[in-house]
Each structure stands twice: as structure tokens, then as C-alpha cells.
Amino acid sequence: MLKKINTPFTEMMNIDFPIIAAPMFLVSNEELVSQASEAGGIGTFPALNYRPIEKYAEALKKIKSQTKKPIGVNIIVNKSNTRQNDDLKVALDHGVDLFITSLGSPKDVIKEAHKNGAKVFCDVTNLDHALKVQDLGADGVIAVGAGAGGHAGPISPLVLIPWLKTRMQIPIIAAGGISHGSMIAACLALGASGVSIGTRFIASKEAQVDEAYKNAIISSTPEDIVMTTRVSGTPAAVINTPYVQKLGTDLPWAFKVLKENKLTKKYMVPLIHLMGMKSLEEAAMKPTWKTVWTAGQSVGLVEEILTVQEIYKKLISEYDESVKHLSGLGLE
Template sequence: MNEKQAPKPISTSFTRLLDCPYPIIAGPMFLVSDEELVIAVSEAGGLGAMPSLNWRTPERFREAVRAVKARTRKPFAVNLIVNQANPRQHADLAICAEEKVPLVITSLGNPKEAIRRMHEAGGKVFCDVTTLDYARKVEALGADGVIAVSAGAGGHAGPISPLVLIPYLKRHLRIPIIAAGGVATGEQIAALLLLGAAGVQVGTRFIATEEAKVDPAYKDAILRSEPEDIVMTLRISGTPAAVIRTPYIERVGLDLNPIEKLLYRFPQTKKAMKMLRYHLGSRALEKAAHQTTWKEVWSAGQGVGLIDDLRPAGDLVRSLMRECRDTLSHGY
């Protein structure tokens, strides 16, 4: 089968809402997803997504959005962190509205303002959720869809198995549900569509692509690692985040140090500690993502166990969709 040949579209409530042929988002990844990956995925018929914080200033972020719009007419997405710890959220949201970004994906915090502003601008908003309670809140605020982040995901994984989370949310929500966490094959995508998802958001699998802008050692670690190698650490942002267990991670441990723990207990020091931890964690991630260092802090989810080749992102989108279609039509 020719990797460049596009499989037939797969129509769901997500593809109809965003006007794209395939129900797959390449999840926004801090330090990994930039213009090249977004363009490759959207051009192939999925939806490329990038976090606004991958650019150091709002101005640089606006240039990146314009660069994407100049090279593809297909829909794409931007991820905004909408909690108080992100001082850029209002500036970056204004840029998304002014540049008419087709889809904003919010994570953490309250998405109310993002939903209002993007709807005025004619855009759509999906919100990351890990529980029904929060999913209900964002639906009531007018979100167009949810990204259901389950156990096993890269980044900040949720606590609930996708086998339960998707049908559980489906019972209670009317808006489209996008399944995120551990997805690396077309068979899994078919299974999630059958469970009630309107699409999938795939992160870790897209690190092993030619376009992902990270050090080859990081990509190699994705190819070599197994699900058993993924551990949750508090040392990146203060909330559990999935990383590959490297000798460095083993040495520094997964928990906060005793002084940090103490300072987290008091409201007067908690916010400052959170910001410090986030700053230190981001710096460690950034170093490990972009250069060879013994301080290997590599973010990834359990899907590493199903990833054994590095390919162009467009070919990956097409082969995942072909596998998904074949599974749906032939069964198992």
C-alpha cells in the first residue's frame, strides 16, 4: 500500500464540525509541536495542534500562526493554558481570535473567556477534561467538544481508563468527545470510535515523526521504551506528569523535596512554589528536548510500547486512518 495514497474520509461529528476528512488531532505538545508538524498533519487531513507557549512571546506566537495560515488552508488548533499561572493567556487568546484560529484547545483553569472570545470570532473551543464533573461544567459554558484525557496519556494524564471514560462521558454529554491517551495504532482508534468517541487526540506517537522538533536521542527513547518505563513525576509542574524512567529520573526521584512539600502546604507560599517548580521543570524539559544532556527528562505516555518506527507525520496520519478503516470494515 502506497503511504502517500489518502484513505477514504471517516465522517464523525468532529470531522463535520471542523470540516476535515479524518477524526484525528495531533495533540499539542510543549517543546515538540511547531509549525512544521502542524502543517504536515493538517495537510494530510488530520488537525495539527500547537501550544501557544512554544513561542517565547505573544508576537512570536502570532508569527507562527500566520506562518501556518500561509502554508495550509486546512483547519488547525492552538492550545491555551487558561489557569492563573499563565500570564500570557489573555494576549494569546486575543491573537487566536484576531487570527481566526479554527480551534482552540484549553487546558487547566476556567475556559469561559476563551469560549466567549472564540465564538465571537467564529472559532470553536474544545476543553481538556479528565472527569465527568469538569466535562459537565465546560459543556454548560458552551464548549464545542471535550478532549477526554485518560490514564496512560503523555503529559498530565487523567485517572480513568479510556475503556470507561469514553462511554461514561458519552452517556452524559451531548457535545463531541475526543479520546486522548495511549493511542498509537489505527486499531485503537477504531475501538475508541466504537466506544463513542468522535475522534482521537494523539500525542506521544507524533514525537516519533520526522517533523517533531526534538533531539534524536528523545525520539530514540520513544522507540526503545515500553509502557513499564513510564512513571509519573511531580517534579515537572507540581501535578503528576508522565515521563520516561531514565537514570536521571531515577536519581532525582519522582516526588517534591521535603522543603518544597512544606512550602506547598501554606497558602502564602504555595503559589510561588508552584511557579518555581513549573519554571524549573520546564527548563529541565527544554534542555532534554533540544540537546544531548545526561539530565534526560523526556515526557511520554504508555503508547511508547506500540511505537517502533519514525516516519513523516503525513504518512503516519494516512496509515493510522487506513488501519482504522480496515479494522472498522473487517472487524477483528
């Protein structure tokens, strides 16, 4: 039996290990979420993985039948997500314990979640945004650093976490580039109360993405990860496949002009998003040469496809070993 790791985050969520299986568009399915929670961490998924909204309610019901432990939902809180209020309500009706907000203001989510005793953690990439959400009443932040899969921040986690720590009173969860237990120990040493891991779980038995995507996670190195604005208009990390190389990593000139223009911006931003999501969906779910696969630099340490529970066990025993190693170094 593995010993618990106690942090302010595990105490707040009543879980054994401060390891979130991060919400991943197209990747986080019911089994991945419930197995992460059953492993003693906390499984989360983006509400928008399920369309239409009825499928989302069904997914929540299924997850709740597979685990009684806490689970989390990610709500994208920018204007292009027209479902956010409904998604929040459905989640609260199903007893979701944790909300992760990204890409906008979490004000309404915090207000409604707190009425139901749920906690809200907000994705941030710098101190300014972190202080804003702290003032709004967020329960914690997820510090998304350089090297992350999805919309990575520009700052090294080595700097980002201690920087946020200087002014934050709420727990900080480290995200970006974590796929080995020694990295969890490092993040806790920096002052984080937990970690949020995405890319590692793409190469899990539970993830229902195409095998070619999982194998690409195993065979890629950190040098294969490039940032592109072609997926959503905001820089996102993808594997530099021949198709990505052919497309280029910048939006075509005309798209950029229309995206910045006051009159056309409101149509272009959702359009770019929609086109990007469609290409991600095609690449993730079936064999195609149009491979746009989201992943972060932690691919470099992913060597095999394991079950979610095996991944948790491996991370925790690696964590244990590195803590022992550090204590062995001691101070004479």
C-alpha cells in the same frame, strides 16, 4: 485516495479525519502542525511554545502560509499563564479555528472564540469537570485518560469515554495511549467523535526535538513510563530514564510543604512550573544526561520515525483494517 471518516467532530471542523495532532510543549512546531492539517486531520500547538509572544504571531503566520486547512491552538487557562488573553487575541486575529484549553476554567476562551466562530474543546479527566465545561458552552471535551503523555488522567479510556457519554451532549475526543489505527476504531466504538494523539508524533521527522528523545520513544515500552510531580507539581508521564530514577518522582519534602502553605503557594506553584519547564526544555533540545522526556504508554507501539503525513496514512489504513476485521466477525 483514502476514504474520509465522518463523525460529528469532522463535520464541525470541516476536516477529513477525526485525528488531532495534540498540542505538545516543545514538540509541536510549525511543520508538524501544518502537515497534520494537510493530512486531513488537525494540527495544534501550545501558544507557550513560542516565547516572546511576537514569535508566536510569526509562527501562526508561517503555519497559515503552509496550510489553508483548519488549525488549533492550546491555551493553558490557569493563573500562572499571564499570556492567555493576549495569546487568545493573537490566535483569533490569525483565524485559528480550534482552541484546546487545559488546566483551568475555559470561560473567557469560550466567550471570545465563539464571537469569532471558532470552536473550543476542553481537556477533562472526569465527568464532573466535563459537565462544568459543557454548561459553560464548550463545543466538545478532550477526555484525557490513563496512559496519556503529559498530564494524564487516572481513568482508563475504556471507562472514561462511555462514562462521559452517559451525560454529555457535546462531542468527546479520546486522548491517551493512542498510536495505532485499531485504537482509533476502539475509541469511536466507545462513543468518541475523534482522537487526540501526542506521543506518536514525537517520533516524527517534523518534530524538532533531539534525535535521542525520538529514539527513546521508539525503544521504550509502556512499562518504562512513570508519573512524576517533579515537572509541574501535577502528575505528568515521563520516560523512566536513569536521571528520572535519580531525581525520584515526588517533589522534595520542603517544596511540598511550601506548595500547600496558604502564604507561599502562589509563589511556589509558578516556581515549580518554571523549574520543570526548564529541565524539559534542556532535555528535549540538546544531548544531555539530564533526560526528563515526556511521553505516554503508547510508546510501546511506536516503531519508527516517519513523516507526519506517513503517520496519518498508517493510522488510517490500520483503522480501516480493524473496522473490516470487526465487520467480518459479524453477528450470526
